[in-house]
Structure formats: structure tokens, C-alpha cells
Amino acid sequence: MHEKHLMICGATGCLSSGSHLVEEALIEELEKHGIKDKYRLVMGGCPGFCEVGPIIVVYPDEVFYCRLKPKDMAELVEKHLIGGEIVERLLYKGPDVDAPARFYDTIPFYAKQKFNVLRNSGIIDPESIDEYIMRGGYRAFTRALDLDPPAICEEVKQAGLRGRGGAGFSTGLKWEFTNKAPGSKKYVVCNADEGDPGAFMDRSILEGDPHAILEGMLICGRAIGANEGYIYCRAEYPLAIKRLKLAIEKAEAYGLLGENILGYGFNFKINIKEGAGAFVCGEETALLASIEGKRGMPRPRPPFPAQSGLFGKPTTINNVETLANIPLIVREGGADDFVKVGTEGSKGTKVFALAGKIRNTGLCEVPMGITIKEIIYDVGGGIKSGREFKAVQAGGPSGGCIPNELIDLPIDYDSLNQAGAIMGSGGLVVMDERTCMVDLARYFLSFTQKESCGKCTPCREGTKRMLEILNRISEGYGEPKDLETLDSLAISIKDSSLCGLGQTCPNPVLSTIRYFRKEYEEHIDEHFCRAGVCKELFNYRIDEEKCTGCTACVKACPTDAIRGEKKEPHEIIQELCTRCGSCVEKCRQECIMITPLGSEADVSN
């Protein structure tokens, strides 16, 4: 028996901040003291708080150590593990707490969260089926084996679960359609393609709790009458694929997958398919084509996959997070508990990847109906630089932005739709006054333009036209009628595209025009980008009053564009400056200002 479990976050965020080096140092320290066998070290799933990684959580004490360095390990081992005393120095500290905080109950980042989907992530060893079972895993599936398939569909319907992959369709209803579709061969497909370029929720679930996905698929298989499933996972997620494969092997060894499962005469097998890097393959019909070994092009619906899906057979496709909710709903009394959280039309929780100019970046799971403000300020800890919150982008390339005026908006499917954004997969990217909304629209459109499969002319050509216009605006050649043209192009693309990619890709443009029209007009009429992003539309200038002549900026400048004597105010030679921004990062006095072309005035505040 191990005395304590040490969970080291091994997800990409923490690995990038060096958690593998911390792990090595920890092992070395434990070996030095000859106590390695007393502790169980697990390179586990993500506890969500990537901002303060690398993270170690010590169980059963539930102490959360963060921002760790390899050299901290000696003290952690000697003081905490051997001495039994908490190392206060390594606890969470921040402007949002008075004293160093120990864990979930005291760290503000966690206070408003509710863990349904992330119930095991960062707590269990994702490579151990026993730990999953110990926390109630596979109990919902064994219950489902005793239920009538239509009754399972009914429970999921009653729980009000809506798809977490974007469109928000009722999961129970989708299952019922597939259950009722005629045919003896049916499929369950898990959509783990996670294409939104600012989101990594599904990845964390797959890496942190793979058995929850298998259990969700098994229950779905039972409910719709399928005996085979596919997980379509991005090839860019090698760790997720490895853990899924391992989980499948273990479940097979335990008789939870395979023939005549637990003696109920139910057969189920799961295959993994690696995606090959095409965003449009996240769309369900394209995904099915890709599993069949074809080019991943969408096809018209109907027929819907529930009637004719994979290899022409009735198929249910669900997103990773949708499936991870299933075991919670189908367990004894689960549906009743599930509906207690959330709003009238949106039940349960949603996982968001919180990123951008926010203090606490990471993964959070919150009850539906929480407001944007609570997410930004309570969970997210406010804007990083202390600058002004400008907007949050929800739903990635299919979504839209929500401006400061709407900060009290509750997060649920319907409110977000009304505001011109979508729930999407759950990327929330926070922006401050140094984010340019024209550039943001251009960024998303250039992404979707590249990813358009080219099947429909409006999507293929219309996005090109829109992108040309946005490029022109951000280079200073915008024309007053551009906004109107963008608007009409957007509407025709939305109305005449075959799949969701085309139907939604104008959204980021439309929503930035809707809420930030003035900013577009400033680009077009005054040739000024006040956020300091569109390079042709501003200058950097040094505020002579504030400059201390420290020369830090001079060293950072790759083009020697900054001149001045030590301890005297410096100056930027505009002809040489490429507006690379290196100097801005270096100046501690914050005296490098964003000014309109050819002007001396400071408008950066």
C-alpha cells in the first residue's frame, strides 16, 4: 500500500512549463531518501489550472502545489512527505487570495466550478481501470445492461443533455432516432476531432479519463442497438490515442468490451481512427467519409446519420464531452441529479478552455447559466495586464464575440445564439484593448477559408472575397462600402452553403461588425488601428516624459531603430521600425505608445 499519491500534471500545458523535469527531480529526491516505494507517482490528467503549472497534488492530504521548479522538490520531499508539514512557499498565491491557498475549497479559480465531466481528471491515474472503477466507473453501464434500450434513450432525454460538439441537439432524441432506425448493424461514433483552434477540452477529457468515453459509448451502443464503435481522434493528440488504446485493452481484459459482455449477450468493440488534419472532418458526414477512407467532404443531409451513417448503416455521432456526461446520467438516480444544475433549456455543466489575455488560463467546468462576468472575473481572475476587458470570443471559427456591454449574459445555448455567438465546443478567448477586432475577424476567416473543402462555390469563393476585403481594410485600403459588401457576402454564404463550416464561418465577421463597427470605421476612414495590431496603421512612439533612458528597448530592437543617450529620452526612427513590438515587451516604464500615423498625440489610453 502506498502512503500517499502524488499526481503530477502531465498534460501539454504543464509539460510545456517543464513538469517532466519536476518529475525527474522528485524521483531523484525520493530515491535519495530511499522512500520511493512508499509513494505512488502518477503523471496524470489536467487539474485545469494550466496558468500556474507545473502542478503536483498530494493525496489524501489534498494539497495543491504549483509553479514548481525542479529545485523545489528537495523541500517538498523533506518537509511535507517526511516531515508532514505543508510547504507554504509552494502553495497557490495570487491577488485573489489573502493567504496561500491549499486546494479546491480555497483557490478562487475552483470556487465556482462544478465537476461533472472532469470528475476524475487529475484525480485518478488515467491508465488504471481499477481507479476508474473505484470511483464508480462502469456502474452506469452495468445498470444500462438491465434496462430496456428505449428506456435508456428516455432517461438521457429526460436529463435534457444537449450535444457538446457545437449544435446542441438533444442527445436522447438522437439516440432514439438511431434506435428506431431499421437495420441490424449500427454504429456509435465518438467525435474526438476537436478542430476549433483555441480549444483543448476534449483532449483533456480523453487524456485524463479515457474510460468515461468508453463507458459512454458502451451505454450508447446498448441504447441504440449497436455492436461496434469508432473513436475518430486527431492525430495531433498522440497521448490521448495512446491512453484510449490502453483503456480499450484493459476493458477487454475485464470483459467490459468484447463478446457476451458480463453474460448479457451484448457484444461491443471499439476501433480508433486517427484524423489526418482537416478541420472539416469534424463535421459529422465528412468524418464518416474519412473513416471510410475517403476525402473528408461533407454530404447533404438528409439522410441523417441516424438513418444512413457509417458504411450506410444507422449511426449515432456524439462529441467527447457529450459522452463523458452519459455515465453520470445513466447511473442510479443520475438523471434527477443532472437536471438540478443548469438552466431551463441547458442542463448540466460545460467545460471551457479559458485563454487569451486573462489571468487564470486553463480548463474550467462551470454550471450552465453562469454569467460571462463570473467566468472572467471570478474563475478567470480578471484581465492579465490590468487593462480593460474588451470582449470574449466563444465558439471559435463558427462563433462570435461578446462585448463588455453584455458581460452579464448567462452562458447557455440560447442566450449565446441570441448574442450572435455560439456555445461551440467551448473555447473562450478573452481579449483586451490591445486586441484588434478587424484582425480577429480576418484571423478566423483565413482559417476557415483555408479549411473549406471547396465543394460549394459560395463557401469556397465567397470566403476568399471576404478575406480580400478584410486584408485590404487592415492594410489601410478599406473603402466605406466594404462593410455593406461584407454583410451581403456573409449572408449569401450562410444561406447557400452545404455544411456547418460554410453556414457559420461568416459569424466572426458579422459579430465583430455588429459590436465593433466603430473600430472598422476607424481602420477604413482614419487608417488607424488603435489596438496596435495592423502594422500599416499605427506607429510606435516613445513618451519622452516617461522614458528613463534605460536602453532596454535598444537591445531588443532587431533593426537598430531606437536612438538615444543613456539616461536620456529615446526616440524611434520610424523609417527603420518594422513594428515588431519587441521593444514594447521590454520597456518597464510602459512608455512606448501606439499612435496614429504621422501624429504625435498619445491615443493609446
Place this chain on the structure above:
Amino acid sequence: MSIAIETEEAVTEEIDLSKVDALIEPYIGKKEMIIPALQKVQDHFGYLPRSAVEQVSKRMRTPLSRLYGVATFYAQFKMKPRGRYIIRVCKGTACHIQGSPKIAERIEDILGLESGETTDDLRFTLEEVACIGACALAPVIMINDDPHGRLTPDKIKDILDSYQ
């Protein structure tokens, strides 16, 4: 999405096809397994040499045009040899708004490459990737399997120099 088939064999290197058959053995006779078969071949060579794709075409009894139709559709498949170090600049949203274009520009300046290109000495290949899940450290690049985060343009030179 362009379907131009551009392939390029490294002139000096002979492509050793002896392993190809074994690699695709499990997929023979299964037309829906074209993508996994090509993935295996690419894992082995680092890209899809034309002669290897021809071999796959013969063994899997699938027309070459169909294989290239599939391969060119998916960004993962590369038709040209790639460098020892693959630099992937994250072009995800969080990285974009925290300055990944400036990071990419600096790398392009130093190496004289555009995205998708490889240095003549096959040292670096420059690519783009969408969100690698390290948004907390934006802007981020990956060089082979090493992530480098919280970047500013002036850190780039030293990082590149450390990969010889």
C-alpha cells in the same frame, strides 16, 4: 485546397522500399484503411515518397490518383522530405492574439523560410499547427516534441541556435 501533386525525391538518397510491404500488410484488401496505411508509410519516411506511394497503390490495388486524392486532402500528409527539426508555430486563437504572427515572422526572417518550407541543409522545416493545448503559455511553438512557450520575438534566435 489545392490538388496539385508536387513530389520531390531527395536526389542523393535512394528510397529504400523494402519495409513498405510489411508496414501496410495489415491493411491489404481493406479499402477503408487507406489513410492508416499512408500514415504508417509517412511515419517511416517522414513524408510520402512517390515511389512508396506507388508501391502502396500496387499492393492495395488502389489507383495512384485515388491515393493522391486522399493524401492531398489532409494537411497531415507531406509530399516532400522534411528537416531534422520540425518547427510548428501555433496558429491557434490564443496564440494569435498574444502575438504568434510576430513570432512566425521572426522565425521566417532568421531562417529565410515560409511556412511549409525546409532549409536546404534539411535542418529545419517550418509548419503551422492549430492549438496544441498550451494556451496558458501563448504564444507557443513546438520544435519536434519540445514546446517553447511565453515567447517574445527576441527569444527566437537562441532557441533556434540550440537545435544543431
